[in-house]
Amino acid sequence: MEAMLRDIEDIEYFSKLIYETVHIPVFYINKDLEVITGFPAIFTSNPIYPSYDELFTQLDFFNDPLHVPVLRTTNFLENFISIKVGNNDKFEGAWILGPSVYSPIAEETIYGLLNDFQVRISGDTLKEYYESLPVINKLTLLHAGLLATYLLYSKRLSVTDVIQKDTMLTNNVTIEENPDLHVSKNRQEISFHASFQWEQMLMQCVKEGRKEDLINKFVVPESEGKPGVLSKKSHLRSEKNLAISAITLATRYAIDGGLHPEMAYTMSDLYIQGLEDIKSALEVQIYLREALCDFTDRVNEVKHHKYTTPIIECQSYIFKHLYEEITLVQLAKVVNLHQNYLSALFKKEVGTSITEYILKQKVEEAKKLLTHSNYPLSEIYTWLNFHDQSHFTKVFKKYTGTTPKKYKNQCLKP
Template sequence: MDMVMLRDKEDIAYFSKLIYETIHIPVFYINSHLEVIIGHPATYTANPIYPQTHELFTQLDFFNDPINIPVFRTTNFLENFISIKVESNGNFQGAWVLGPSVYIDVADETIQGLINDFQVKVSQEDIKRYYQSLPTVNKLTLLHAGLLANYLLFSKRISVTDVIQKENTLKIDFTMEDSPELLISKSRQEISFHTSYKLEKDFFKYVKEGRKEELLRKMGVPDTQGKLGVLSKKSHLRSEKNLVISAITLATRYAIDGGLHPEMAFTMSDLYIQGLEEINDALEVQTYLRKALCDFAERVLQERNHQYTNTIIDCQSYIFKNLYEEITLGQLAYLVNMHPNYLSTLFKKEVGISITEYILKQKVEEAKKLLTYSNYPLSEIYSWLNFHDQSHFTKVFKRYTGTTPKKYKKHQLGN
């Protein structure tokens, strides 16, 4: 069925402008030669990675899309697109393209990682400017934009589940030698199999239960019942690192199941995996893994020593996430749907100290980390943590540590 709106360029321009001004996402109409017929905004910043926009459209490969159905894509460079291929009299007419957009602001570290991974010959600043020019749109909103465009084009109601989603993935063909079936046959012949799933669960159970000593003993005993996989055929070090990343990822989940706060567990996971990439010795990688797993087990044990009701856990979780904000008894009481006086009594009964004392202790612990691992001045630290002034901060800090913030920092630096 021909579309009335595609009869002339004015209709195309009207539609693209209407969509752009409604959802604030770049909109293009390209013809069968991948030439841009019309586009909004007029000041669109092209991705400097591609010499020409034509090259980008070629990689997106609209020609193989179904007709009159929105297709969602994500490129290797984190760009998101919705495209709708259209026909006229049975011939390919062109395609509407909504995008690019990104889910979140792209961090400098991510940009540098993309440059390294894909050997991009463009300056980081140019790429950074490009990403800063892109609208930040979550996936559901982008999919709904595709539904809206499709409805305006064809007067056809479809749902999000009807949108075809194509992730940009590398095509990897297994050779006969790489087939799972053949490798399993080889393992049978050599009587050499992967470590059993049961043994893996038993191992990470030590993390979940905070049993550091048993964990260390288990890691010190060679496994004669199985072997670890090879996760990189080109680099032994890369294979070892990938195995450690897998282990840290599993340990994170087991630690959360054991009671460690999810935000703490995921943050630890991120930091350990980032630190792992700085190691260039395979033996040091294994030492690093022992350190990471023991850290998870120790922190789980600390949490397991304090068994609280769900009400208190909810309060502690709120305090954990909002430590840099002003936290009141009223806020916590509203959170758990409980009278402030009753919550105050319950908290002190279970935790052993008042809510106010608990919050102050947590703030001091946070201050200790900032003093140890950063160069922020005291004025910023006490201001961030909502202390009235430096005198008040110093008094509270000394009450819980026995020393002043300045002396504490000096001691941590070894001076």
């Protein structure tokens, strides 16, 4: 096989075979980092890298073991499988599978990367590049590496045999100062972090939907210690980091209290993003209190409705698939119950039929879109699977007492 790989026709054959099998770009490069062949023939390279040479150098596969797939993820979220080729430990070339991404890259992430690394290219250019990449989840990518290795060398490996590395990141991650010395200093000064018990009491308020108790316990009593310092260079940054930690904890406790995970995580994302625009430590404290109160209020709303597991699973499915057509047959399969039994159980516990519940949820979603976006009515009712505008208006008026247009106009009034 080693001799075969030196033949350009064989290299092209294997490159094409791998590409057509796993649908990921494949390149073979020699020891001088020259691309011998690749599929597809025309491929959009990352505009961040001036040349393939720089990319290949940053992938740094020179010290990899021979004939073993290595998974790498760059700082720019690209994933590559590399397989170093050689004979008697002498480097002859490498197969590169990639780039790919695990999921579509959001526009906010793209602009965040440009800002983090101070890259001087347009966001649209980088967005176009990411949209050209195949989306392949991690397990599939690992299997692609195993398949390529077997095709090339008849070498059987498992997923655990694939070496995984993060490129362009340091491996020397250490704590700058000794935590033992810090604890000793705190003991000498009788100055400790806020107690775990206080934190638990606060978060238990979130979990149980007790807003008044949350507000009363929000400020750490002196007897309970003091908040940590999460940035030595900036007090504001430290306060923001503490708030991020608290919001993260509240998210988990809210989910444990019954708030739908997707809602909880979305709230967490938005509140943490909002922290970055705050200019003073006092504002951070006020903002955090409002965030925790919001989580608590939403948990409290959920607490009023205690349903059995099948009903909760149905509601969760409806929540996630609201923009799709949802039928009783689908829901019955989800919870593994007979359609008639599920229909009767849902009506008994929720107080309304499944159809009515779905329509109400769609109307609630439409109200949010009408209030917080500029999407035209035609798009909103199409997204929510209404037959036409007349049907949408009829259903909307049934549950709100007004038409979508009038509702939107009322929301626009100061």
